[in-house]
Amino acid sequence: MSRLLRATEIMGMPVVTLGGDDVAEIRDVVYDAGSGALEGFTLNKRGLLAGRRKQVLTSDSVHAIGRHAVMISDEDSLVERDDAPDRVVTPPPDRSVTGARVVTRSGTALGRVVDVVVRVAERAEAVGYELEPDGPGVRTFVPLPEQISVSGDALVVPDRLEEFVHDDLSGFGGAVDGFRADHAGPDRGRGDTSDTTSGDRRTKEQLYAEAKRRGVHGRSTMTKAELVDALAEGSER
Amino acid sequence: MTGFRNTRGLPVIATGTAEEIGAIEHFVVRHGRIEAIHVGGGRRHPALLDWSDVRSFGDDAVMIDDETRLHEASGDVEEQAARGDLVMLDKRVLRDDGDELGTVGDVEFDPDDGCITGLVVDGTTLPGDRLRGVGTYAVVVTGTTRS
Numbered sequence: 285m286s287r288l289l290r291a292t293e294i295m296g297m298p299v300v301t302l303g304g305d306d307v308a309e310i311r312d313v314v315y316d317a318g319s320g321a322l323e324g325f326t327l328n329k330r331g332l333l334a335g336r337r338k339q340v341l342t343s344d345s346v347h348a349i350g351r352h353a354v355m356i357s358d359e360d361s362l363v364e365r366d367d368a369p370d371r372v373v374t375p376p377p378d379r380s381v382t383g384a385r386v387v388t389r390s391g392t393a394l395g396r397v398v399d400v401v402v403r404v405a406e407r408a409e410a411v412g413y414e415l416e417p418d419g420p421g422v423r424t425f426v427p428l429p430e431q432i433s434v435s436g437d438a439l440v441v442p443d444r445l446e447e448f449v450h451d452d453l454s455g456f457g458g459a460v461d462g463f464r465a466d467h468a469g470p471d472r473g474r475g476d477t478s479d480t481t482s483g484d485r486r487t488k489e490q491l492y493a494e495a496k497r498r499g500v501h502g503r504s505t506m507t508k509a510e511l512v513d514a515l516a517e518g519s520e521r
Numbered sequence: 522m523t524g525f526r527n528t529r530g531l532p533v534i535a536t537g538t539a540e541e542i543g544a545i546e547h548f549v550v551r552h553g554r555i556e557a558i559h560v561g562g563g564r565r566h567p568a569l570l571d572w573s574d575v576r577s578f579g580d581d582a583v584m585i586d587d588e589t590r591l592h593e594a595s596g597d598v599e600e601q602a603a604r605g606d607l608v609m610l611d612k613r614v615l616r617d618d619g620d621e622l623g624t625v626g627d628v629e630f631d632p633d634d635g636c637i638t639g640l641v642v643d644g645t646t647l648p649g650d651r652l653r654g655v656g657t658y659a660v661v662v663t664g665t666t667r668s
Contacts, residue, residue, distance in 0.1 A: 298658060302653050303655075304659045355619045
């Protein structure tokens with residue numbers, strides 16, 4: 285069984301022991317921006333204006349994340365900040381995507397990030413973003429892309445992501461699975477010529493020799509990148 | 522069936538002197554059974570009565586040997602209990618997966634041994650062995666997940 289929750293729904297949830305005591309509440313949800321895996325939570329003390337709690341909760345100490353509470357076995361499940369992994373205590377600043385514009389590689393703006401969607405199953409992970417359109421329109425959900433470039437104010441995502449935009453959270457789990465299945469396929473739809481060039485381990489001399497063997501025209505005036513492209517085209521025929 | 526709801530206010534009587542020492546205020550439950558009874562009812566200082574000192578839990582009264590069986594709260598849990606922080610009735614019920622099921626309507630128990638036999642949550646009775654913990658914030662129950 286799995287369930288989708290918004291990060292903002294988890295924030296403020298009480299952290300409750302199996303003994304029934306509320307020992308803290310969730311301040312922030314910390315996840316790995318690359319894989320989406322939930323790293324843990326920073327905490328506040330319980331009560332209004334109670335302030336930050338020194339301890340943090342790492343994901344492997346979580347008993348369960350429900351609709352109304354984050355359950356832990358007992359108060360010893362919380363760890364001091366000094367003993368906790370850095371990635372939970374001091375997440376990199378680019379982790380904060382709220383407010384960022386999401387733009388596809390070819391330049392279509394999908395909206396602004398207003399929330400992160402977390403899927404809770406045996407393990408919890410961030411699986412997508414909730415986006416608010418720039419103009420009028422409804423909020424949408426997009427799967428968390430595996431590879432994106434991030435700056436302070438924008439996320440650049442693959443064009444294919446546009447196919448997986450979903451407008452309600454209940455059906456979004458299926459869209460995430462569809463996106464991932466597509467992503468895991470042999471054609472990952474990524475990589476342009478400059479990626480290919482930098483990824484090619486052959487030297488220019490080796491490429492030239494190969495081009496000569498195959499009789500590629502104009503090979504003597506080609507750059508390394510052009511040689512790579514010419515050879516790639518040749519091999520497809 | 523004996524429940525917390527209808528035994529609240531039941532007199533606690535000393536067998537030797539036939540004096541009414543107090544009345545049941547609420548119950549302290551740990552590890553699936555009644556550990557102590559919080560005795561109030563006009564007493565200036567509410568006190569705890571260990572379940573092991575209950576001679577008989579009858580339909581109309583709780584019988585004990587004498588008043589010396591009552592004791593002050595000592596330790597964190599007993600002090601929380603004496604403050605009423607661990608009262609189960611009307612407390613929220615969380616399943617151990619973090620979903621709230623409702624509030625405690627009543628707690629059913631066996632008057633012979635103090636074992637909790639059932640937990641009434643929003644009209645549904647859960648078996649007593651699903652009781653996992655009674656804390657300041659919630660009563661926690663285990664359960665096969667139903668969504």
